[in-house]
Amino acid sequence: MSTSDFTVGEIVDVRNYGRAEVVEPIVTEAGSRFYGRIRIKYQCDGNTYYARPENLRKTVQVKQRVLLCHSTTHYRTCAASVVNWNDAVLEVGSHEGECTWLLSRRCRYIVGVDKSPATIAAARRRYPELRFEEVDGFHVPALKALGPPDGSGFSVVLVDIGGIANLSTVAALVGLYYKEFPFSTKIVVKSVFLKRLVEDCLPYNTEKSNPWALVHAGDGADDTAVPASGSGSTGVRGTSSVHPDPDPDTAQIEEEAEAEGVEEAAEGHVEGAGEGPAARMSLAKGGFGERQGGGVGGRARKMMGSSAKGTEESCERETGPGGETCG
Structure with a gap:
């Protein structure tokens, strides 16, 4: 990525650390000890640092509420791109806590849960400074009770109950979270089957760009039927544009x-x-x-x-x- 792509005031993601703001452009003075670096200020604590451009990447906030991933690498990358420093994060299926630990430096609050006592014990041994609880992912009241003390609730929910878990189980869990958590809550899911299912779906719409859309009266279109794909001699006429024929x-x-x-x-x-x-x-x-x-x-x-x-x-x-x- 070109260093000119980063501008002062832009929010960037620092590899292995978290979000920061660009406060000074790249240093171009040949004799400077920070030559070729960009000065940034971390959002979490306000400290400044001269970072190499190759360790920075732009952040893009998507409007979609549910993000689907098919592998562990994509899951963690997606989670890192979604989580902000002021987020409260819940990871369902934290296993031994590695992903929870990686994201702990990018947010103000995080909790990992798993229904296996053995994995929770292992996570607590590896990362004693973090919080891990044995909770079933379908027990929403217990999950919400683990939120931050200020009562703000979780703003990001990560779901990793196994990349090849049954589609019915994953779909039921995601649907439950989609309904029970606030609409502003982002949900990141690792599931091969659910991702494939959604990729095979096409939401139908009636925009003018849709060749199957019916023509409505008053849209400026005549009543002549036009084939959608240019082949064939018949088309679809809008029900509102059909003039009544004589009795x-x-x-x-x-x-x-x-x-x-x-x-x-x-x-x-x-x-x-x-x-x-x-x-x-x-x-x-x-x-x-x-x-x-x-x-x-x-x-x-x-x-x-x-x-x-x-x-x-x-x-x-x-x-x-x-x-x-x-x-």
């Missing part, structure tokens, strides 16, 4: 009425035509018109009925003495 029953009635008029004219308005297909269609259509309160079909039927009646009356007036009919 299919009304359109059908109008077409049937027009067809009925043509058929009745071709039959010559003779008696007995009421038994033909056009008449049956007219009856069915007339019943629908009555149910619709005299709709388009009903009006069309009445108009054609009046026309037919007028034709019959005209034919009766033109009937001759010999009984000849008109036309």
